[in-house]
Amino acid sequence: MYQLRGVTKRYSRGKKTVDALAGVDLTIEDGGRLVIQGPTGGGKSTLLQMLGGLDRPTRGSVEFDGVDLAQLPEARLTKVRAESIGFVFQSFNLIPTLTAQENVETALVPLGLKGAARRERAAEALGSVGLGERLGHVPGELSGGQQQRVAIARALVKRPKVLLADEPTGNLDESMRDEIMELLEGLWKEHGLTFIMVTHDSSIARRAPRLATIRKGRVTITENAAA
């Protein structure tokens, strides 16, 4: 699925330059599950942006299904994001003025799905995360856990190849955290997609079969056969 070679991302703010990623080589199997951890500022989010085609590396290649996302023209990169990649963000990133259902629908807009078909699929996706009763609520009327469920439904409604989650439980309290983790794991098994998640939660990291640790832009992989 993914083949990263020598990926470097350099940010420059004024005179100071930071290598958020410093020559990362990484392979992720189709249908695999990778947990990313590391200290704050280590480059976790930056790596996820490279994987999701949200940004391009300064150097190196990010091969996704045989195409280099680093070289892809913007229009095609947008298409890859629309069709193949689902995102879940730490702070949910829902559109505050749209209802749960409409928020989920936004993921189907670039696929050209119209009207009733779009609404139906959105409702279905919300049903699968246990929010079938909350279609017409705006984010402000939902709890944090419910909002993140809407975001998960939005990420999965397009039936992507990859689900990328950046600290999906980071803004939730403990009880909700487990709930969301269970949901994500269940969905991963059910859909057979590639699941890459950044987390600070060491208990989750410990249970992960494959763990990537990023420090100062460098990745170390730990395989955990026991998990």
Added chain:
Amino acid sequence: MFFTYLRRELRRRRKAALVVASGLALGIALVIVVSSVSSGMSQAQDKVLQSLYGLGTDMTVTKAAAPPGEGDNRRRFEFDAKGDTGAEQSSDRVMVQGFQTLASSTVTQVGGQDGVAQAVGGLSLTVLKVNGEFKPGEITPPQGGGRTGQGGTGGAGGGEVRGGGAAFDVNSYTVFGTDVAAPALGPLTSSKITTGRTFKSTETDAAVAVVDSAYAKEKSLAVGKTVTISGTKFSIVGVATADSGDSAANLYIPLKKAQTLADSKDKVTTVYVKAADSQQIDSVKSAIQKNIPDTTVTTSADLAGTVSGSLSTASDLATTVGKWLSIAVLIAAFLVAGLLTSSAVSRRVREFGTLKALGWKSGRVTRQVVGEALVNGLLGGVLGIALGLGGAYLVTAISPTLTAQLGSTGGGGGLAGGGPMGGGPARQTASKALDIALTAPVSVSTIGIAVGLAVAGGLIAGGFGGWRASRLRPADALRRVE
């Protein structure tokens, strides 16, 4: 999705939308009020000019101004020294206004010029009626003594009647000799016949008169009664009410009769000209001036230049200060709308970044932002039009009174009935003051401009915001803002 998203944004962010909209509304309302007030001003000016000219007159032709003091037939009152003690004497003095006339043939000549649709002559007269009583043998030195007739001989050296102890009652009124065959042109067209009738085209030399309603009221004249001008009895056939409230003359009589009364056979004071094409007035004017020597051609535009008083001050104010103020407010409103929209986009960086991360094309996000701004602009337009109509209505409802002073400045030249005047009553008739109620009519084109401005405002705001939105990256979805 476009309309759902748009509707939701506008409903849930009503306050922000209202701020942008009301800024634009203010600018648009100001434009409406200023432009309707200035069109009200120009209507008022037209009214002023009409009261002199009549409807449909594009220009007037008068005798060119001769240098003052040159052989001018100044007149004075002549009372026969009858010597009867205490006897009351009366005299009507009929004078041509401005003392300058053109030959009737000039009317035909003007009518023959290229671009002239019609030319009609008219004779403006002033009649001074003096009733007085002499006490005999009382010759008082010039400084002492009573008042003489204030008109007539004022200023000129000798020969005045300085009859000490004489009591005079001076009355003056104006008479206009109108061409009864051409009722469509001339001063009488700015009045409506309210009772009776106007002249028949056969009454070229009939002793009939139309009297202005204000004068009729003052002198208790009415249809069926008679009025005597310098010994000739005229039967009143109609009463005319001036549209502007101020008439061109007190009495209207057939031109030929007026010429006889003033002893000015085949003479007119003014030729009223209607141009075939209102766009060609300037070229017709120069043609007449070139081909018919010794004439002064005055167009409405020339005359408008001599209007002073609060109307012209207000009108200047509306066209200068008002115009610039509304342009300034409009530019400010556009800028504020643009900046507010742009800053609204900045506050929604993560929202738009997320949509881009979800695979929305940049153009789709930009379109959403521009759409919102455009609706804000239209909302501003609707508010602005409502506000502007309210303002214009208020001006019309209050209808402040403005005074227009015609020709009181710039000694004489170029005015209908003007000419060289060495003082005397003619001058007073030439310059007149009118009270005009200001209205603020809103035209369809003003509303059209307002709608255009609203759209422009929306597009400018959308331009700012859309530009900002188009530059956002999908990675901004992860930005830590708010």
